[in-house]
Amino acid sequence: MQRPSFHQRPALALAALAVLVLGLAPACSSANDPAPLAGSLAGRDVILIVADALHAHHLGAHGYQRPTSPTIDHLALTGTLFADASSQTSWTVSSVASLFTSLEQERHGLLYANQHLAPDASTLAELFQDGGYRTAAMIQNGILWSRRDQPDWPGTRLCRGFDSYEMFPDMDRVQQELDRLLTRAREVVLEEERPPLFAYIHLLPPHEPYTPPAGFRDRFDPDYAGPVDGSLDSSLRVALSHEGFDQPEDLAHLVALYDEHLAYLDAELGRFLTELWAARPDSLVIFTSDHGEAFREHRNLGHGSQVHEEMVHVPLILSAPQSPLPQGRVCGSPTSLLDVLPTLVELCGLPQTRQTPRGLSLVPLLAEPLTTPAAFEERGLLFTSRYKAAHPEQLNIALRQGNYKLLRHWKDQRDALYNVAADPLETDDISGQRPELARALGRALEDAYRASTRDVVGDDQAAPGTIPQDVLDNLHKMGYLGEDGGD
Numbered sequence: 001m002q003r004p005s006f007h008q009r010p011a012l013a014l015a016a017l018a019v020l021v022l023g024l025a026p027a028c029s030s031a032n033d034p035a036p037l038a039g040s041l042a043g044r045d046v047i048l049i050v051a052d053a054l055h056a057h058h059l060g061a062h063g064y065q066r067p068t069s070p071t072i073d074h075l076a077l078t079g080t081l082f083a084d085a086s087s088q089t090s091w092t093v094s095s096v097a098s099l100f101t102s103l104e105q106e107r108h109g110l111l112y113a114n115q116h117l118a119p120d121a122s123t124l125a126e127l128f129q130d131g132g133y134r135t136a137a138m139i140q141n142g143i144l145w146s147r148r149d150q151p152d153w154p155g156t157r158l159c160r161g162f163d164s165y166e167m168f169p170d171m172d173r174v175q176q177e178l179d180r181l182l183t184r185a186r187e188v189v190l191e192e193e194r195p196p197l198f199a200y201i202h203l204l205p206p207h208e209p210y211t212p213p214a215g216f217r218d219r220f221d222p223d224y225a226g227p228v229d230g231s232l233d234s235s236l237r238v239a240l241s242h243e244g245f246d247q248p249e250d251l252a253h254l255v256a257l258y259d260e261h262l263a264y265l266d267a268e269l270g271r272f273l274t275e276l277w278a279a280r281p282d283s284l285v286i287f288t289s290d291h292g293e294a295f296r297e298h299r300n301l302g303h304g305s306q307v308h309e310e311m312v313h314v315p316l317i318l319s320a321p322q323s324p325l326p327q328g329r330v331c332g333s334p335t336s337l338l339d340v341l342p343t344l345v346e347l348c349g350l351p352q353t354r355q356t357p358r359g360l361s362l363v364p365l366l367a368e369p370l371t372t373p374a375a376f377e378e379r380g381l382l383f384t385s386r387y388k389a390a391h392p393e394q395l396n397i398a399l400r401q402g403n404y405k406l407l408r409h410w411k412d413q414r415d416a417l418y419n420v421a422a423d424p425l426e427t428d429d430i431s432g433q434r435p436e437l438a439r440a441l442g443r444a445l446e447d448a449y450r451a452s453t454r455d456v457v458g459d460d461q462a463a464p465g466t467i468p469q470d471v472l473d474n475l476h477k478m479g480y481l482g483e484d485g486g487d
Contacts, residue, residue, distance in 0.1 A: 037363050040324045042349040045189070045197040045283040046128070047276065048340075050099075051265055052092065052141050052207040053303055055292030056085070056315045058262055066220055068262045071270035072315065075287055079319025080329040080366055084420075086400070087291045087337050090311035091304040091386040092143050093156060095290040095337065096202070100124045100158065102341040102357035104382055106452035111387045113143050113480070114467050116157040120458030122353040124341050125161030128198035131350045136188045136197065137162045138181050140204040142169030142474040145467070155467075162200070164188075171477035174204060175213050178265075182272050190279050205265035206293070208235055208302065208479060212260035219263065221256035224249060230257040232479050239301035255295050277321075284320040284347070288337065297425065302479070304386035307398045307407065309426050312383055318343075318366070331369035333376045334400060334420075335362060355457045377402050382448045399445035406431075406441035415442055 056062045059069045061076040062083065088098045093113050094105035100123040101108050110117045117123070125135045137159065145167065146159035159165035166184060168177040185201050210230035212219075228234045228250045237245035238254050276283060291303050294310040303311050316335060321327060338359030344350060346361045364373050383398040395410040403421035408414070417431035417438045431438040467475070 037324055037366055038346050039349040041284050041320060041347040043196050044320065044323070044348070045280050046133075046199070046286070046344065046348065047189070047283055048124075048198070048200045048286045049269070049288075050096070050200070050202045051262075051269075051287070051289050051315075052202065052204050053291060053293045054206055054262065054289035054315060055294075055310050056083075056289075056313045057292075057310065058206075058259060059315055061317075062315070066259050068259045069266045071266045071273065072287065072317070074270075075273065075285065075319050076317050076330075077328050078321045079285070079317050080326055080331055080369060082316040082318075082331050082333075082335045082362065082365070084332055085288070085314055085316035085335045085337070086312045086381065086383070087289070087314050088312075088382070089384055089386065090291045090307055092141055092290045093158075094386070096144060096158060097156075099288075099290070099337045099340055101355065101457075102338045102353070102359040103355060103457060104338070104358060104452050105384060105387075106449075107355075107358065107455055107457050109456050109458070110156065112389065113145075113156065113475070114465055116155065116465075117160065118458030119157075119160075121355045122351075123158070123161045124344065125198065125200065127161070127341075127345065127350040127353065128348075129161045129163070131348065132195055133198045134191075134195045135162045135164075135199075137165045137200040137202070138168065138185050138188070139166070139200075139202040140168045140174075140177055140181055141202055141207065141478075142167060142171070142471055143478070143480060144202065145169070145471045147468075155465075155471075169471075169474045171474045174209075174211060175264075178203060178205065178268060182268060185272060186275055189276055189283075202290075203265060203269070206258050206261040208232060208258075209477075210235070210254065210257035210261045212257065212264045216260045216264040216267075217257075219260050221253050224253040224256070226250050226253060228253045228257070230254070230261075232477070235301065235479075239296075251296060254301075258293065258295070282320070282322045284318065284323070284325075286340065286344075287315060287317040287319070288340070289314040290337075305394065306396050307383035307385050309420065309424060311385075313424075316340075318362070325366060326369065329366075329369045331362075331365045333365055333372040334381065334402070335365070335376070336381055380444055380448050382445075382452055384449070384452075397445065397449055399441055399448055401441060401444065404437065404441060406438060406445055408442070408445060417441065 058064050060073040061081055087095045089095050089105050097108050097110040097117055101121045129135050146155040168181040170177050209232050238250055292311045292313050293303055294300050297310045298308045300306055339362050342357045342359050342361040346363045381400040385396040388394055393411040398407040403419050405418050405420050407416045416429040418426045
């Protein structure tokens with residue numbers, strides 16, 4: 001079985017969905033001026049949903065051939081799809097901290113799971129809390145652990161600003177935990193006589209192990225008869241090309257299991273969103289992921305090790321149907337998870353942060369999605385892979401400016417240059433054809449990385465603590481093997 005391809009640009013894919021699924025005209029071609037957006041969502045519920053390890057390439061709204069995501073595709077039709085959105089790094093803890101603070105991982109300093117976030121940076125939850133919102137987090141990925149009952153070592157401190165921070169991390173019961181989490185999320189959303197709500201919902205699928213339940217398993221590759229079953233062991237064997245796990249059909253089946261896991265998530269998300277819209281129809285929903293997932297497009301499998309597009313290209317959808325926000329729009333400008341915080345500050349009229357956000361508000365793009373303001377074209381987006389204390393030479397960094405992205409492999413200082421707009425899968429290194437551009441972006445990359453490591457917000461990333469054994473046990477079942485929650 002061949003792997004499915006990316007066959008349409010997102011604008012075309014979304015337009016086709018609008019016609020085939022909803023019978024709508026393709027609203028992405030509209031240029032109508034929307035109502036003023038700044039402050040227009042103040043006092044509304046805001047629901048931030050993160051699906052872990054979701055590469056945008058695998059969604060129908062992004063042109064994927066398999067029917068993995070009808071709910072997410074429909075959500076895009078009811079809002080704005082930012083088709084060229086990226087995470088700043090390619091692993092969970094640092095990426096979520098960047099989402100919460102609008103700072104690159106070097107600036108917020110939370111580089112390992114046994115560190116904590118410095119108090120000098122305001123978090124998204126703190127801003128909503130200061131703005132009079134009830135704040136609640138429901139999280140399935142145990143690496144985001146944070147415990148108020150352990151004042152000496154409370155974990156990542158990503159719980160700051162949340163009135164409640166609930167974990168559903170049991171890796172032996174992933175599907176039951178997802179059901180419990182969404183049941184709890186319904187209870188929180190449906191509470192009566194409460195202030196406006198900011199809810200952060202972090203769902204584990206499609207993160208490995210790729211274990212879709214009955215009804216989804218074998219949906220996309222039913223004839224496979226090999227040894228790959230989606231477990232961590234079989235994924236590792238495919239990654240290392242072990243004998244018996246080294247055939248093209250083995251890797252293709254692993255992709256099929258990932259897609260089936262995504263389809264399962266999409267169905268569960270559909271049930272939750274149906275109830276949410278029925279009870280709170282004026283809510284704002286932001287859907288995204290913390291990072292992507294690689295299937296040996298550039299040799300590696302999984303996430304964290306690189307910053308190629310398959311590890312950092314994530315979905316980003318803003319949908320509030322009963323609001324001035326546009327519907328059925330596709331924005332092709334390069335955007336970042338760093339942009340979410342300043343966008344919500346502007347849309348919801350929240351207090352300003354203590355730190356200077358590194359992202360830009362997306363409100364100008366929401367107002368005019370078919371144009372790219374100069375600030376978005378000219379800025380340099382810095383990407384860095386996961387830091388490994390034992391192997392600092394394995395760091396990979398990149399800088400994107402406009403359509404061009406320069407990647408540098410730290411160990412050998414080898415650069416590769418890609419035109420991401422023309423080559424979204426980064427298969428054609430054009431550094432030899434554009435040597436002056438490669439050198440210029442290389443210098444800009446060095447400057448950006450040097451500045452990010454110099455301008456750390458706060459100095460309270462205390463000496464690493466010890467992750468509790470029950471947390472480590474669950475992390476090991478997700479493939480995090482080190483005592484710092486690392487590989």
